Amino acid sequence: MTGAPRTAGAAPLHGIGVGGGTASGPVARMAPPPALPAPRTVADAELPAEVAAARAALAAVADDLARRAAAADGEAADVLTALGMMAADPALADSAEAQVREGQDAPHALAEAFAGFAATLRAAGGYFAERVADLEDLRDRAVAHALGLPMPGLPDPGHPYVLVAADLAPADTALLDPARVRALVTEEGGPTSHTAILAKILGLPAVVACPGAASLTDGTPVLVDGGAGTVLADPSAERVAAAAAEEERRRRAAARVGGPGRTADGHPVRLMVNLGAPHELSAAAAADSEGVGLFRTEFLYLDRTTAPDAEEQSAAYRQVFEAFAGRRVVVRTLDAGADKPLPFATAADEPNPALGVRGLRTAVRDPGLLDTQLAAVAEAAHGTTADVWVMAPMVSVPAEALAFAEQAREHGLRTVGAMVEVPAAALRAGRLAEVCDFLSIGTNDLAQYAFAADRMLGSLAGLLDPWQPALLELVRQTAEAGAAQGRPVGVCGEAAADPLLALVLVGLGVTSLSAAPGCLADVRASLASRTLEECRELARLALAALDAASARTRVAEASAGTA
Incomplete structure (x- = not known):
């Protein structure tokens, strides 16, 4: 793609930062789709x-x-x-x-x-x-x-580069080589897109939902700041050197701190990993974490016509519990429906699946699904030293949380919680905390429902930015309600992976953060650099901001001023 050339000293392009750190290099754009020639009529x-x-x-x-x-x-x-x-x-x-x-x-x-x-x-x-x-x-x-043209795919300019694209297809993101690709920039996408998630897993600086990236041409030097969500074209040598020095400082700071998460004054913040597929287990278990804050179990149910039986489930769960011996594992029960339809659990004719029978609601349609899963989790936990917790997705009202808690405890599962993913649950978090042992905030879905913005619609990505003050207000309400009942409240959405936003979340009262394994070191180092009171002050600044961009800017400036 070509565009108007950018001149030195131009203002940076803005998007949503989804991968931490900075990187610089020449642009290499994804090849555009093949253009169809004029149609021709085919003779018999x-x-x-x-x-x-x-x-x-x-x-x-x-x-x-x-x-x-x-x-x-x-x-x-x-x-x-x-x-x-x-x-x-x-x-x-x-x-x-x-x-x-x-x-x-x-x-x-x-x-x-x-x-x-x-x-x-x-x-x-x-x-x-x-x-x-x-x-x-x-x-x-x-x-x-x-047409006899080369198939579209990743560019190969013969040197490391910053990949720029309208968006990235799964076939391309699956083969990204972090030794060749220094950073990712996409015009479309959002904070929960597969590009964003991949950037966190690979540890690449990334900026998505950056429409101005259309002006970047092949070979243009750029400086990508995944924390600030900016892309600077034709940066000066001094700017690149300063960013590289800051990146090295960040990496050294992350390497110096290990063990349980805590603020500079010793306030504990449990740091855990997210886990969603068997091939992720080895890296997740090897990470310096205090356990699994979100164990997604859908991998056992997808791409099949019947539900797995208790024996198959128990064997899979036991592998995870044994890999995390002595550590906490928070199991999320089946979150079917919406983006994960299952032929044996969800209806094919729902006009709006995101607002339909999904998550815990599937237990009303098919109680046996949940009962079998809880029995399998309990059986797998028996005899292991993992501290197994279980939580229900898509809880809307306290009565749902109570029914789930009673059913789980009947199976011998002692620590039972509810996910806060819809505003109704956040607004009634105090009542949820009365009947549950813990709460876990899924910021991805909570943002989607709070702003009535489809997570997959790139044009609304700005509303899904986890720095949105309205979303942070829901987090604050939930955390304070949990604290009033003596219940821990964690965040397991993509917001937990942002080292700067982690300070705000802790200041709002969040007690644990769960993210991709590669993100924990930066989050741990960030927490260790600030006291709890400093985190609370940063949270107040974010809540008082008018929008996500100003919230991030205010916190970044205040944080830099106290470094």
Whole structure:
């Protein structure tokens, strides 16, 4: 993509910072999607060849993804395998053939076939709508093959670079090499997008929802600040040197502090990891943490037509409990629905899945699902030294929390909590704390519901910024309500991974933070540099701000002034 050249001294571009630290380097842009030429009418005699070309393009994409999956491992392999299966779907090839037989050439037939599938997924909403980006990536690859062009993918300029794109497809993010890619910048996306989550896992500075990035051209030197959410084009040598020195200071500070989290004056803040798939277990268990603050169990239920039985679940849970022997593991029960539909647990005809039967609400539709899971967790915990806690997702009213707590305790699970992900739960957090042993705030969903802003809609990403004062006010209310009942209150959303925002959360009364393993060192060092009273003052500044940007700026300036 080309744009108006930027001149030295220009103001930085602003987006949402989702990966800590800074990095500099030349821009390398993702190749744009292949442009479709003018359509041509296919004569009857050409139909067999054109059908074969369309089917061959889909097969080539599927084969390419399969090869890449075989060369990858862990989540990258899973993502690429799933995409390859989508490309190999016979229904997609049949749809493309039907378009050819109506007179379209192969590239346009492929585009129309993918457009039809994408429209269906958009109409379904939730998880299905999120897969539209996958289809668009597959479409671009198939059309490129049909046109005889190279398939889109990551650039390879022959040197380390800052990757700039409109957005990143899963097939690309799955293969990012942090030794080559110094930072990520996307025009679209949001604080909970897969790009944001990947940046945290890889430890890359990243800025998303940065529309001004469209003006950045290949080779332009940039300085990316993942903490401030800024991208500076053509930075001076002095600015780059200063940022590099600050980055080195940050890394050394993170390396100096270890063990349990605490503020400079000794106030304890439990630091834990998030865990959501078996391949993450080794790195999560090796991290310097006090346990697992969010153990997502959906991996056992996805991509199958029937629920796993108690024996299969118990075996999977036991692996985690044994890996975290002597440490806390907070298990979130099945959060099906919305972005994680399951054929045996969720209805296919919900007009708005994000507001439908999801999380704990599925237990009303199918009580056996929850009962089996609680029994499996209890069985897996028996005989291990892990301190197993269990919590319910998407709790809305105190009666739901009470019913869940009673059911869990009937299975012998002693420490039971509720997630605060909807404003109603935050507003009644005191009553939730009366019937639960702890509360855990999921800032990703809480922001979505507080601002009526779809987490996957890039144009609303600013509303989902965890620095939004209204969101912080809900966190404050929840933390204070928990403290009044003597209950711990944690944060397990993406907000917990921000070292600067961590100071604010602790100042609001949060007692534990759970994030990707690679984020904990910076969060620990940040907490160790400030007293509890200083954190409280920073929290007051953030709450008094007009918006997310000013909240972040005020806290950053105040924090720098007391460093």
